[in-house]
Amino acid sequence: MFLALRDLAFAKGRFLLMSMIIALVAFLMTLLSGLASGLIKNNISGLMALDVTHLAFEYNDRPNYRNSMVEREMWEGWRDAEGVLAVEPLGHTLFTARTPEGLPLDDVVLWGVEPGSFLEPEVTFGESLKGPDDGVIISALLANKHDVKLGDMIVLDRVLTKLTVIGITDEQNIGHVPVIYTPMRKWQEATYGPPGGPAPGESLPDILFDYASVIALKLTPDADIESVDIEWGTVTMDKQLAYEASLGYKEEVQTVQMIQGFMVVISALVIGAFFTIWTIQRTQEIGLVKALGGSSAYLLRDTMAQALILMLLAVGIGTFFAVWLGLSLEESGKPFMLVRDNIAGSSGLLIVAGLIGSMVSVRLIARIDPIIALGRTR
Amino acid sequence: MGLQVKDVVLELGDGDQKITALDHVSFGIAAGELLAVLGPSGAGKSSLLAVCGGLRHPTSGTVVIGDKELTAMHDSQLTRLRLKSIGFVFQQSNLISSLTSLDQLMLMVHLGGHRPTKADRDHAMSLLRSVDMAHRANRLPDQLSGGERQRIGIARALMTKPSLLLVDEPTSMLDRVRGRQIVELLSEQCHQHQVAAVMVTHDRSMLDAADRSLHIVDGRIQEAAVSATN
Ligand SMILES: Nc1ncnc2c1ncn2[C@@H]1O[C@H](COP(=O)(O)OP(=O)(O)OP(=O)(O)O)[C@@H](O)[C@H]1O
Numbered sequence: 366m367f368l369a370l371r372d373l374a375f376a377k378g379r380f381l382l383m384s385m386i387i388a389l390v391a392f393l394m395t396l397l398s399g400l401a402s403g404l405i406k407n408n409i410s411g412l413m414a415l416d417v418t419h420l421a422f423e424y425n426d427r428p429n430y431r432n433s434m435v436e437r438e439m440w441e442g443w444r445d446a447e448g449v450l451a452v453e454p455l456g457h458t459l460f461t462a463r464t465p466e467g468l469p470l471d472d473v474v475l476w477g478v479e480p481g482s483f484l485e486p487e488v489t490f491g492e493s494l495k496g497p498d499d500g501v502i503i504s505a506l507l508a509n510k511h512d513v514k515l516g517d518m519i520v521l522d523r524v525l526t527k528l529t530v531i532g533i534t535d536e537q538n539i540g541h542v543p544v545i546y547t548p549m550r551k552w553q554e555a556t557y558g559p560p561g562g563p564a565p566g567e568s569l570p571d572i573l574f575d576y577a578s579v580i581a582l583k584l585t586p587d588a589d590i591e592s593v594d595i596e597w598g599t600v601t602m603d604k605q606l607a608y609e610a611s612l613g614y615k616e617e618v619q620t621v622q623m624i625q626g627f628m629v630v631i632s633a634l635v636i637g638a639f640f641t642i643w644t645i646q647r648t649q650e651i652g653l654v655k656a657l658g659g660s661s662a663y664l665l666r667d668t669m670a671q672a673l674i675l676m677l678l679a680v681g682i683g684t685f686f687a688v689w690l691g692l693s694l695e696e697s698g699k700p701f702m703l704v705r706d707n708i709a710g711s712s713g714l715l716i717v718a719g720l721i722g723s724m725v726s727v728r729l730i731a732r733i734d735p736i737i738a739l740g741r742t743r
Numbered sequence: 744m745g746l747q748v749k750d751v752v753l754e755l756g757d758g759d760q761k762i763t764a765l766d767h768v769s770f771g772i773a774a775g776e777l778l779a780v781l782g783p784s785g786a787g788k789s790s791l792l793a794v795c796g797g798l799r800h801p802t803s804g805t806v807v808i809g810d811k812e813l814t815a816m817h818d819s820q821l822t823r824l825r826l827k828s829i830g831f832v833f834q835q836s837n838l839i840s841s842l843t844s845l846d847q848l849m850l851m852v853h854l855g856g857h858r859p860t861k862a863d864r865d866h867a868m869s870l871l872r873s874v875d876m877a878h879r880a881n882r883l884p885d886q887l888s889g890g891e892r893q894r895i896g897i898a899r900a901l902m903t904k905p906s907l908l909l910v911d912e913p914t915s916m917l918d919r920v921r922g923r924q925i926v927e928l929l930s931e932q933c934h935q936h937q938v939a940a941v942m943v944t945h946d947r948s949m950l951d952a953a954d955r956s957l958h959i960v961d962g963r964i965q966e967a968a969v970s971a972t973n
């Protein structure tokens with residue numbers, strides 16, 4: 366540490382320049398991590414909030430929320446299977462919506478849930494679901510973005526179904542689209558019934574009410590998913606896989622992870638290049654220290670300590686500024702979320718990459734022959 | 744104590760390029776004795792220091808410092824021996840550019856894996872005083888003159904209380920008067936600390952400061968020239 370610290374102080378300029386580069390990379394890494402968390406939240410917060418372990422889709426080679434339709438006998442079949450703690454049908458339909466005045470509210474996803482079931486969300490404002498005609502609970506995203514308030518009415522395009530907002534829950538989206546929790550019967554009406562609802566005096570045929578999109582499941586670890594799937598023509602995914610069935614989720618996460626991966630590799634290379642040049646520049650002095658009786662192990666420890674100090678300082682500074690900027694991004698409602706563990710993880714990864722990069726100097730240092738200290742000129 | 748070199752042969756390079764840098768060299772020096780080594784350029788003087796300092800393994804022959812036989816040692820043992828028992832003074836002062844004069848000496852304590860104590864510091868300061876450099880203790884090398892750097896180099900070589908001092912052309916960068924002062928300082932330090940010393944030089948006028956001298960030509964000691972200078 367002795368030499369490492371003196372060298373840091375002596376070659377301030379070089380190390381400062383280097384730490385600025387690392388700090389910038391750390392800054393970007395943290396912003397990316399915030400963006401990744403934000404995107405995930407914006408995309409699938411609705412799914413994340415569902416208190417399920419698995420979701421069963423109608424059998425399909427590429428099952429997703431839009432191409433799946435399940436029948437009553439399927440979810441009742443699941444209900445009787447072993448290792449099943451709870452089963453509820455879940456309806457999923459994408460609509461565009463407007464206010465009664467005709468102002469657009471953009472895309473919304475209607476989620477049909479049985480009022481009072483474990484699928485129903487906690488409300489932050491208003492009240493919970495009751496009968497099919499008593500109203501809906503909306504995602505905070507819809508409330509914030511379009512200023513929809515309790516008691517407001519929402520009209521679905523095409524089917525002209527009218528929904529009254531009785532509750533507002535947290536930000537719960539799927540595929541970046543805000544969720545509207547709708548009583549199951551209302552959802553079935555809107556999804557399968559005629560525009561505007563049944564003609565006056567008539568009621569809709571019962572068969573409409575035997576369908577939903579997916580089956581929400583709470584399973585114990587020993588549930589025999591495969592055989593129930595085969596019996597009822599479903600394909601069941603655990604929650605994590607079910608995220609990937611959401612539009613764009615996989616691509617977004619992969620893109621961000623790829624960029625982060627590149628940045629980690631770039632930092633390792635940049636640090637590697639820096640320490641290579643730094644070591645080559647110090648060849649004469651390293652040879653001298655060896656001739657004086659310094660072991661390679663001492664010099665290596667010293668260099669690694671130097672790299673660690675550099676990385677810790679630079680990553681610390683870069684992360685600090687990114688968090689500072691991130692807090693204001695978060696407040697402005699952008700798809701950005703600071704998650705402490707993720708930020709610590711990406712910063713840690715960066716530090717490890719830097720140390721790995723600095724290890725290229727290990728071979729260089731080990732190879733320097735102390736005999737050069739006896740050389741006439743350098 | 745002291746240094747015993749017996750029948751050392753050092754071959755360098757290989758194939759057509761192979762040369763015999765040291766050819767059956769033998770000599771010995773006692774503690775507190777300063778031996779001057781003279782010879783033309785390319786004679787093998789630096790090679791001799793390298794072998795005595797454990798920086799090169801001789802092709803054959805033995806080198807014994809105190810009771811330690813160098814030729815039987817691994818590189819890591821040689822490194823430890825250099826730290827404990829050998830002090831090097833190099834042709835160019837060879838200081839570390841980021842360290843102050845005092846730290847050049849303190850580095851030796853750190854290399855030994857110890858935390859410096861007050862006693863180490865006092866020892867370093869007293870060495871700096873003995874080479875008349877105490878007033879430059881906090882200067883970096885590029886704020887020192889060539890002679891001053893050479894004096895720091897000598898103080899550093901004595902920091903670990905070595906039993907052998909190896910000195911390679913300490914005066915080549917200095918004018919005659921400064922050179923003379925450095926050699927006298929070396930001789931004085933080596934007598935005072937009872938260190939065996941080998942000093943390579945080009946300059947015959949420095950010989951009278953040494954206890955003995957030895958001439959090398961083409962890797963061989965010129966028998967007639969082994970002499971006591973005073
Ligand atoms: N690594 C090497 N490979 C091959 N030959 C070498 C090597 N190092 C030195 N030599 C040769 O060994 C001989 C002795 O070199 P050495 O450096 O010991 O001479 P010297 O007496 O110190 O000369 P100078 O007074 O110029 O410093 C020279 O002929 C030199 O060219």
Ligand SMILES: [Mg+2]
Nearest residue numbers: 741788789790
């Ligand atoms: Mg030489």
